[in-house]
Amino acid sequence: MERYISLWINSLPQLLIAALQVTVPLSAIAFVLALVLGVIAAGARASSFKPVSWLAWLYIWAFRGTPLLVQLFIVFYGLPKLGLTLNVWTAAIITLTLNTGAYVAESFRAAVSSIPRGQFEAARTLNFTRAQTLRYVVIPQAVRIALPTLGNDLIDLIKGTSLVSVISMVDLFQTGRQIASRTFEPLAMYTEVAIIYLIIFTVLSWAQSYLEKRSNRYVRSANA
Numbered sequence: 001m002e003r004y005i006s007l008w009i010n011s012l013p014q015l016l017i018a019a020l021q022v023t024v025p026l027s028a029i030a031f032v033l034a035l036v037l038g039v040i041a042a043g044a045r046a047s048s049f050k051p052v053s054w055l056a057w058l059y060i061w062a063f064r065g066t067p068l069l070v071q072l073f074i075v076f077y078g079l080p081k082l083g084l085t086l087n088v089w090t091a092a093i094i095t096l097t098l099n100t101g102a103y104v105a106e107s108f109r110a111a112v113s114s115i116p117r118g119q120f121e122a123a124r125t126l127n128f129t130r131a132q133t134l135r136y137v138v139i140p141q142a143v144r145i146a147l148p149t150l151g152n153d154l155i156d157l158i159k160g161t162s163l164v165s166v167i168s169m170v171d172l173f174q175t176g177r178q179i180a181s182r183t184f185e186p187l188a189m190y191t192e193v194a195i196i197y198l199i200i201f202t203v204l205s206w207a208q209s210y211l212e213k214r215s216n217r218y219v220r221s222a223n224a
Helices: 001-044 051-063 068-082 088-113 118-124 130-167 174-184 186-223
Strands: none
Touching: 001 088, 001 130, 001 174, 001 186, 051 088, 068 088, 068 118, 068 130, 088 130, 118 130, 130 174, 130 186, 174 186
């Protein structure tokens, strides 16, 4: 046991550096881009212009229906066959953004669908334009409704970043693999990696719960 503890202490700085310099920034960048893409895709999915709606549906269907691992292989190893070679960071961000964006789009679409139609009619009665209706009526409520699902999407994204090791990106999981192969202690190293992922998950879960409570408190005060 003392050997495991010593190994954990010695390897912790390397794992934390990998988490803070690769895993967390990669997740943050991809999630912000996925939010933008998801909102656009959700709007396109609801468009009355059929080609746009169909293309949005095709994108969501394709990326929700195929494994993230396969998508990474296509982007990093497949696209060079078409003359488009990407570095590991670019390939990882693009793939994670496209994958998560598809789930975010469905989260927003479901949230918008749950808003009572009477609120759209009330906005029309107040002579709101379509843009004003989206800004003041639809988007604030959709974000609040979709918040729990978006939190889950972010958590799934962070866990999914462990797959970027297959394209030689030295993230938290890949760093753990390298230390395990060097020390011949896979159980100790993968357990430590799992604990770090659990810590990240716990912090995000707390933040999600806090945001949900703040959102619900705001709604209650607005309705009071």
